[in-house]
Amino acid sequence: MVLVITRLMEYAIEISGLTKKFGDFVAVDRLDLRVKVGEIFGFLGPNGAGKTTTIRMMCGLMRQTKGTIKIYGYSIPEERSELIKITGYMAQRFSLYEDLSVYENMEFFGKLYGLNGKNLENRIIELLEFLDLKDVKNRLAGRLSGGMKQRLALGVALIHRPKLLVLDEPTAGVDPPIRRAFWEYLRGLNKEGTTILVTTHYMDEAENCDRIGLMNRGRLIAEGTPRELKKMVFGGDIVEIVLQGYVQEGALNETASLKELTYRDGDTVLRLVLKDASKELPALLRRLDDIGLRVLSAEPINVTLEEVFIELVTGRVEKAAV
Amino acid sequence: MRLMAVVVKELIQLRRDPRSLVMIAMIPLIVMLLFGVGYGGGMGKISIAVVNLDKGSLSWTVLDSIMKTPSVYVKAYANSIEEGRELVKEGIVSAAVVIPEGFTEELMRGASTQVLVIVDESITTISSTIRNAMLAVTYKFQQELVRSVQGSSVELIYSSVYGPKVTNLEAFTPLVIGIVLQLVPTSLISIAICKEKERGTFEQLIMSPISRFDIIFGKLLAFFIATIADMLITLMVAVWIFDVSMRGPLIDAMVVSTLFLLGSLGLGMLISVLSRNQLQANQAAIFIFIPALLFSGALMPIDMLSPSARILANLTPMYYFVSAFRDIMIKGFGLWQITWQLFALSVYMMLMMVSAPLVLRLRVD
Numbered sequence: 001m002v003l004v005i006t007r008l009m010e011y012a013i014e015i016s017g018l019t020k021k022f023g024d025f026v027a028v029d030r031l032d033l034r035v036k037v038g039e040i041f042g043f044l045g046p047n048g049a050g051k052t053t054t055i056r057m058m059c060g061l062m063r064q065t066k067g068t069i070k071i072y073g074y075s076i077p078e079e080r081s082e083l084i085k086i087t088g089y090m091a092q093r094f095s096l097y098e099d100l101s102v103y104e105n106m107e108f109f110g111k112l113y114g115l116n117g118k119n120l121e122n123r124i125i126e127l128l129e130f131l132d133l134k135d136v137k138n139r140l141a142g143r144l145s146g147g148m149k150q151r152l153a154l155g156v157a158l159i160h161r162p163k164l165l166v167l168d169e170p171t172a173g174v175d176p177p178i179r180r181a182f183w184e185y186l187r188g189l190n191k192e193g194t195t196i197l198v199t200t201h202y203m204d205e206a207e208n209c210d211r212i213g214l215m216n217r218g219r220l221i222a223e224g225t226p227r228e229l230k231k232m233v234f235g236g237d238i239v240e241i242v243l244q245g246y247v248q249e250g251a252l253n254e255t256a257s258l259k260e261l262t263y264r265d266g267d268t269v270l271r272l273v274l275k276d277a278s279k280e281l282p283a284l285l286r287r288l289d290d291i292g293l294r295v296l297s298a299e300p301i302n303v304t305l306e307e308v309f310i311e312l313v314t315g316r317v318e319k320a321a322v
Numbered sequence: 323m324r325l326m327a328v329v330v331k332e333l334i335q336l337r338r339d340p341r342s343l344v345m346i347a348m349i350p351l352i353v354m355l356l357f358g359v360g361y362g363g364g365m366g367k368i369s370i371a372v373v374n375l376d377k378g379s380l381s382w383t384v385l386d387s388i389m390k391t392p393s394v395y396v397k398a399y400a401n402s403i404e405e406g407r408e409l410v411k412e413g414i415v416s417a418a419v420v421i422p423e424g425f426t427e428e429l430m431r432g433a434s435t436q437v438l439v440i441v442d443e444s445i446t447t448i449s450s451t452i453r454n455a456m457l458a459v460t461y462k463f464q465q466e467l468v469r470s471v472q473g474s475s476v477e478l479i480y481s482s483v484y485g486p487k488v489t490n491l492e493a494f495t496p497l498v499i500g501i502v503l504q505l506v507p508t509s510l511i512s513i514a515i516c517k518e519k520e521r522g523t524f525e526q527l528i529m530s531p532i533s534r535f536d537i538i539f540g541k542l543l544a545f546f547i548a549t550i551a552d553m554l555i556t557l558m559v560a561v562w563i564f565d566v567s568m569r570g571p572l573i574d575a576m577v578v579s580t581l582f583l584l585g586s587l588g589l590g591m592l593i594s595v596l597s598r599n600q601l602q603a604n605q606a607a608i609f610i611f612i613p614a615l616l617f618s619g620a621l622m623p624i625d626m627l628s629p630s631a632r633i634l635a636n637l638t639p640m641y642y643f644v645s646a647f648r649d650i651m652i653k654g655f656g657l658w659q660i661t662w663q664l665f666a667l668s669v670y671m672m673l674m675m676v677s678a679p680l681v682l683r684l685r686v687d
Binding site: 059063081087089091093095096099100108109111112114 | 529
């Protein structure tokens with residue numbers, strides 16, 4: 001009897017000390033990153049932060065200057081041929097053949113993955129249905145709308161049922177409603193067990209991710225769930241409390257957690273940072289009541305990741321300037 | 323399997339690209355027709371070879387006067403009577419003019435001397451034109467000579483050779499076919515890889531389990547299927563429309579053409595792998611074509627070139643093609659009689675086929 005021991009893979013992606021230099025320019029600087037199997041990991045950062053370079057090195061499309069990359073246990077670039085079998089890739093630019101039809105593009109890439117005959121045909125039909133491209137299957141890819149092109153590219157990336165999807169700015173230059181629809185597809189795939197690594201510079205999209213890595217100037221400056229990141233940056237949850245009337249800062253003894261005090265329509269608006277709003281907020285309200293202030297409303301504020309990012313980047317800049 | 327997927331994809335793309343289709347179908351026709359019109363109808367100049375064995379200066383006066391004759395042009399210089407005769411026999415020139423050793427000396431002594439003219443008699447209009455031209459040259463020379471040296475005279479003697487009856491058009495046919503078989507496939511395929519890189523499709527392509535060999539040979543095979551039409555078009559136009567007579571076996575001419583065509587495709591592929599963009603690739607394809615034309619041996623016999631240029635010519639695949647094709651077409655040779663050219667063309671083809679996949683890197687940096 002043969003005993004097969006399989007180690008359950010915990011990490012889909014393990015990167016350490018990854019560096020890429022172009023001459024003197026350091027595009028990626030000692031990057032460490034781990035992405036768990038089954039996660040949607042969002043890679044965030046402005047253009048030129050090094051996201052695409054990182055992804056290209058991960059896929060063996062570019063050689064790293066230094067550092068190790070393991071994808072599902074395979075070392076890159078040495079075991080690139082194994083990586084390719086389990087990875088679906090969508091490049092930043094639309095990179096399918098514009099002079100081939102939707103169906104021909106999928107058929108061509110399907111054949112490259114060794115699919116053929118009825119198997120290939122069924123898989124293409126399945127994907128055309130899933131991505132709502134059935135009606136345009138004979139249209140040349142160059143004549144598709146932006147949203148359709150993007151879905152076709154996703155379809156080609158999915159043709160061989162990859163375990164890992166690597167998407168480089170899949171929604172760049174596409175209208176918001178189409179972007180939202182695209183994320184629906186990604187969530188659907190993720191539910192079926194596909195690990196997804198996606199880069200974007202749209203911060204609102206990142207809320208869809210299980211975890212996020214923020215990249216700036218070749219460095220990973222923060223990593224965590226969207227909630228963790230917000231807490232980390234602002235030191236907790238942000239709560240907005242509206243007090244009746246005109247209240248001066250000195251009248252409060254909450255200055256430690258006070259972030260901002262403004263006036264709106266004759267009332268006072270406080271923004272406070274609480275370590276854990278659900279536990280601390282009731283006590284805080286009681287204290288305000290005790291000193292005779294009337295609370296009109298109190299609710300947690302949903303900080304956008306954009307604010308988080310700005311906070312982080314400007315924070316860094318200030319530190320660097322000192 | 324993957325290779326076939328690439329072949330099918332390339333053929334679909336070619337079919338949808340009007341520019342490539344025009345190139346495949348129209349360029350051979352245009353080139354053939356231009357040469358056909360240019361060399362088919364009128365006589366044009368008659369090519370001759372010169373063998374000057376004299377060490378004195380008077381021979382140059384004769385040669386100078388030959389060169390100034392509008393109906394002939396000196397295409398080759400040979401070193402011996404045998405060589406001159408060979409050039410006429412092979413149909414490379416229509417006549418060879420031999421100026422004997424001691425030509426100047428004899429004339430200065432007041433003696434008479436002879437100039438030998440080896441003429442191809444197979445086309446009478448050509449041989450009579452040459453006779454007339456040579457008569458005029460010697461008559462003029464004699465007139466000037468008697469003024470300075472008394473009693474000396476120049477006599478013309480003729481030696482008849484029956485050459486392969488090569489018309490001007492026939493003389494150029496191997497080169498024209500060579501031009502088509504290098505220019506069209508090389509420029510057509512030269513954008514094959516860099517187009518994919520420029521459009522970004524290369525990145526997607528190499529994220530699939532495709533090998534370098536699948537990419538290169540898939541594309542080569544597709545373009546070979548497409549450009550084989552060019553070989554057939556040019557041969558057909560030559561044989562049926564221009565009435566060029568193919569003295570050797572047509573199938574042998576096709577074998578040589580196929581070898582050269584494959585070499586051209588491989589060369590274009592190598593250019594494509596090395597070029598950064600389509601423009602660069604196109605320029606390289608044209609640039610490489612120029613020395614191929616110069617050193618083909620059809621515009622100027624290789625023996626006339628300087629030693630260093632001769633080395634270059636010997637490294638030019640077009641030279642071997644033109645010479646092989648000429649041997650089959652004009653001399654009626656078969657493949658076993660042109661083994662050296664066949665060998666050179668095979669080496670060229672193999673080198674080109676092998677180098678592109680070796681140079682291609684499946685990366686985007």
